[in-house]
Structures are given as C-alpha cells and as structure tokens.
Amino acid sequence: xxxxxxxxxxxxxxxxxxxxxxxxxxxxxxxxxxxxxxxxxxxxxxxxxxxxxxxxxxxxxxxxxxxxxxxxxxxxxxxxxxxxxxxxxxxxxxxxxxxxxxxxxxxxxxxxxxxxxxxxxxxxxxxxxxxxxxxxxxxxxxxxxxxxxxxxxxxxxxxxxxxxxxxxxxxxxxxxxxxxxxxxxxxxxxxxxxxxxxxxxxxxxxxxxxxxxxxx
Amino acid sequence: xxxxxxxxxxxxxxxxxxxxxxxxxxxxxxxxxxxxxxxxxxxxxxxxxxxxxxxxxxxxxxxxxxxxxxxxxxxxxxxxxxxxxxxxxxxxxxxxxxxxxxxxxxxxxxxxxxxxxxxxxxxxxxxxxxxxxxxxxxxxxxxxxxxxxxxxxxxxxxxxxxxxxxxxxxxxxxxxxxxxxxxxxxxxxxxxxxxxxxxxxxxxxxxxxxxxxxxx
DNA sequence: CCTAAGTCGAACACATATGTTCAGTTTAGG
DNA sequence: CCTAAACTGAACATATGTGTTCGACTTAGG
Numbered sequence: 001x002x003x004x005x006x007x008x009x010x011x012x013x014x015x016x017x018x019x020x021x022x023x024x025x026x027x028x029x030x031x032x033x034x035x036x037x038x039x040x041x042x043x044x045x046x047x048x049x050x051x052x053x054x055x056x057x058x059x060x061x062x063x064x065x066x067x068x069x070x071x072x073x074x075x076x077x078x079x080x081x082x083x084x085x086x087x088x089x090x091x092x093x094x095x096x097x098x099x100x101x102x103x104x105x106x107x108x109x110x111x112x113x114x115x116x117x118x119x120x121x122x123x124x125x126x127x128x129x130x131x132x133x134x135x136x137x138x139x140x141x142x143x144x145x146x147x148x149x150x151x152x153x154x155x156x157x158x159x160x161x162x163x164x165x166x167x168x169x170x171x172x173x174x175x176x177x178x179x180x181x182x183x184x185x186x187x188x189x190x191x192x193x194x195x196x197x198x199x200x201x202x203x204x205x206x207x208x209x210x211x212x213x214x215x216x
Numbered sequence: 217x218x219x220x221x222x223x224x225x226x227x228x229x230x231x232x233x234x235x236x237x238x239x240x241x242x243x244x245x246x247x248x249x250x251x252x253x254x255x256x257x258x259x260x261x262x263x264x265x266x267x268x269x270x271x272x273x274x275x276x277x278x279x280x281x282x283x284x285x286x287x288x289x290x291x292x293x294x295x296x297x298x299x300x301x302x303x304x305x306x307x308x309x310x311x312x313x314x315x316x317x318x319x320x321x322x323x324x325x326x327x328x329x330x331x332x333x334x335x336x337x338x339x340x341x342x343x344x345x346x347x348x349x350x351x352x353x354x355x356x357x358x359x360x361x362x363x364x365x366x367x368x369x370x371x372x373x374x375x376x377x378x379x380x381x382x383x384x385x386x387x388x389x390x391x392x393x394x395x396x397x398x399x400x401x402x403x404x405x406x407x408x409x410x411x412x413x414x415x416x417x418x419x420x421x422x423x424x425x426x427x428x429x430x431x432x
Numbered sequence: 433c434c435t436a437a438g439t440c441g442a443a444c445a446c447a448t449a450t451g452t453t454c455a456g457t458t459t460a461g462g
Numbered sequence: 463c464c465t466a467a468a469c470t471g472a473a474c475a476t477a478t479g480t481g482t483t484c485g486a487c488t489t490a491g492g
Contacts, residue, residue: 023467029469
C-alpha cells in the first residue's frame with residue numbers, strides 16, 4: 001500500500017488533534033503544502049497542483065494523499081488564511097477605543113494579511129461551490145463590517161450609503177494598495193498611511209468638517 | 217482552399233478600409249466575434265476559444281481564420297474596447313468646466329464602459345506581452361489621469377498623495393461598484409451617485425471643508 | 433449564373449492539468 | 463531494530479484547450 005490517506009483532517013482552524021494521529025512527518029508536509037499553496041495561489045490564480053507540490057518540496061502523489069482534489073486544497077487554504085487573518089485582526093483590538101482609531105490600527109497591522117485573504121477569496125469565488133463560499137466570506141468580512149457599524153453608531157462613519165458598500169470600499173482600496181506595492185508604485189512602509197488618508201475622508205459623514213473651530 | 221485568411225486586418229480603431237477588401241460576410245462575422253469575445257472575456261477570464269466562437273455564432277475554424285491565435289484576439293478586443301471607451305469618455309467632455317463637475321459627468325456617463333475596460337485589461341495583464349500592454353494601458357488610463365491633474369492644478373483635488381494612487385483609487389472603486397451591481401448589491405441607477413459620494417471626499421484636499429460660508 | 437471568397441464540421445497533433453495506481457524506498461517511532 | 467506509515471517517481475487514463483488540415487458546402491457579388 002503505497003499512498004496513505006489516513007482519513008486526512010487538514011486541521012480546520014485550531015489544531016484539534018484528531019483521532020487517526022498522523023506521523024510528525026506527515027504533519028510537517030501538510031503545513032508545507034498549505035504554505036506553498038498559499039503563496040502559489042496568491043501569486044497566480046491558475047497555479048497547478050504540480051507547481052504547488054514542487055513549491056512545497058513534496059511529490060505530487062503526497063499532495064493528493066493529503067488533499068484529494070484541488071477543490072479540497074483550495075478550501076483548506078482558505079480556511080487556513082481566514083484563521084490567520086482573524087488572529088491578526090484580533091491583535092488590532094478592533095472593538096477598543098474610537099472606531100476611527102481602531103480602523104487606523106487595523107489598516108496598519110493587517111492590510112497585508114487582509115489583501116491575501118481577498119485574493120484567495122477571489123480565486124475561491126471562481127472555483128468553489130457558492131454555498132460553501134458564503135460562510136467563509138461572511139466570517140472574514142464581518143470583522144471589518146462590525147467595526148464600520150460601530151463607527152456609524154459613534155457618528156464617525158457615514159450612514160448615507162449602504163453598509164455593504166463601505167465594506168467593499170475598504171477591501172477594494174486595500175487590495176488596490178497591495179497591488180500597487182507589488183508593481184512597485186507604492187512603498188511597503190507608506191501603504192497604511194496612504195490607505196488611511198484615502199479611506200477616512202471617504203468614510204466620514206459628508207458635510208462634517210474636521211470639527212475644528214466649529215463655532216463661527 | 218477551405219479556410220481563408222485574406223491577410224486579416226481586424227480594424228484597429230477607425231475602420232480604415234484596408235487593401236484586401238473583405239467580403240461583407242466576413243466583415244460581419246469579425247464584429248460578431250469581437251462582440252462575443254468582449255462579453256465572454258468580461259464574464260469569465262478563462263473563456264475558451266470554443267466558447268467564444270459558439271457565442272459569436274460562428275464555427276471555430278472561422279474564428280481562427282480571422283484571429284490566428286488567442287493572443288491576437290485578446291489584443292484586438294482590447295483595442296476595440298479602448299476605442300469604444302475613448303469615444304464615450306469624450307462625450308463627458310472631461311476637459312470642460314471645473315474638474316469636480318467633469319469627474320461627476322465622467323462617472324455618470326462611463327462607469328460601465330470604464331469597468332469593462334478594466335476587466336479586459338486585467339485579463340490582458342495575465343496573458344499578453346508586458347511590452348504591448350504598456351501602450352494600451354497608458355492610452356486608456358491617461359484620460360482619467362489628465363482630469364485628475366487638472367483638478368490638482370485647480371486646487372480641487374489633493375496633492376498630498378501620489379497621482380498614480382489617485383488614478384488607482386478611481387479605477388478601483390469604479391470596478392468595485394460595477395462588481396456590486398453584478399452581484400445585485402447595488403442598483404444600476406444609483407452606482408454613479410454612490411461612486412461620486414465616495415470618491416469626491418477621498419480626492420478632495422484634506423482639511424479643506426466644503427467651503428460654504430467660509431467667512432466667519 | 434458562376435466563381436472565388438467564405439464558412440462549416442470532423443478529425444488530427446500537441447500540450448497541459450487532474451487524479452489514480454503501482455512498486456520501490458525512506459523514515460518515524462515503539 | 464523492525465514494522466507500518468509515509469514518501470517517491472514513473473506511468474496511466476481522462477479531460478480540456480489550442481491550433482491546423484481537409485473536403486464539402488454556402489454565399490456574396492461581378
């Protein structure tokens with residue numbers, strides 16, 4: 001019996017040690033594959049299984065042993081990335097302090113990770129079952145969404161446009177900025193500031209000045 | 217001699233009647249193919265030549281007779297779209313009146329056509345020769361870029377961020393809005409207004425209030 | 433009406449991607 | 463050290479896409 005497939009359970013989010021007890025060997029390869037797939041997919045959506053296996057430094061058969069199909073792999077990578085992004089977002093403490101400050105922290109800390117998530121999600125959108133997608137999508141988007149809602153309640157963010165559009169605006173510019181870094185148009189260390197300078201005015205309630213010397 | 221290829225010259229932009237004099241028949245098919253390719257490509261980037269031929273209502277061989285390779289076809293479609301977009305942009309008279317108003321006109325008239333151009337360009341970016349790309353890219357982007365520069369000179373648009381980023385911001389949100397229409401999150405007739413409401417504050421010089429009752 | 437231009441489907445060669453199977457080798461871990 | 467788990471490359475079947483060739487049919491247009 002060559003290939004194995006121990007009832008693969010490519011750890012969802014929190015490394016629950018499952019029943020079959022994989023060998024350390026296998027465990028190591030799985031994470032290597034996951035990492036490689038993450039890189040390959042974000043670099044070019046059409047990345048082949050062969051390319052991913054090669055990047056991970058494992059045989060193609062080994063890849064299929066753990067992830068029986070491209071679809072399964074893609075979903076696993078998506079899960080993995082979401083968990084990662086979620087952790088990083090928590091670091092920014094999006095529920096603490098004024099919403100504007102929280103958004104600023106969020107942008108500075110996690111623009112990179114959020115963009116990666118977006119890219120992956122776009123691929124998944126093309127290749128995965130729409131039903132499965134919904135969950136992943138909402139799960140990740142909701143963090144930003146909640147922050148925006150809080151900002152609206154504080155009066156810091158505008159309410160004259162659909163909430164959904166505000167979320168889209170954030171993600172869209174985030175992605176654009178990350179892409180500009182890739183092409184060399186923007187520098188790593190300026191991204192967050194540029195994003196903040198663009199997003200805050202766009203999210204602020206219209207007509208509302210910076211509230212300096214309001215009294216005439 | 218079955219297949220033809222009369223020295224194909226799939227009219228660049230301005231329908232210059234070329235030497236070989238195609239039959240009306242062929243001419244009709246070429247535009248049908250161009251249209252079909254435009255639709256197919258914007259709907260899904262991986263659209264196959266077979267699918268395009270089928271959509272155009274012609275045989276696969278006919279397609280290849282006029283466009284000897286996928287690359288050539290893609291380039292022709294890109295040319296076609298740019299010409300179309302350019303014409304629509306002109307309708308908005310982007311060089312007349314205040315830059316802010318001009319941008320507003322531009323958004324209302326051509327968000328749809330500009331988004332289509334962007335989608336096509338993204339595909340071309342993945343499949344075409346970078347050298348060829350540059351021309352197309354600059355040619356189309358420059359219209360928006362020029363408008364933004366003019367706005368900067370008027371003091372209507374901010375100068376504290378790279379010009380390139382402002383262009384990216386416009387295109388990026390444009391695309392996001394169009395995508396939201398596709399998914400049903402945004403309505404056709406509200407798109408331009410939403411875009412305007414989001415973009416103008418983002419482009420306005422920071423700190424600058426709406427300049428109403430400036431004298432205190 | 434007659435001919436060359438054009439179109440058509442079928443079939444071919446070629447390349448690439450997805451999964452699978454097999455037989456041989458390495459390695460983790462008791 | 464010994465065994466089962468895991469990894470490996472090679473080869474296979476299958477599917478899909480690209481581009482070409484061929485012979486037969488249709489049609490534009492003089």
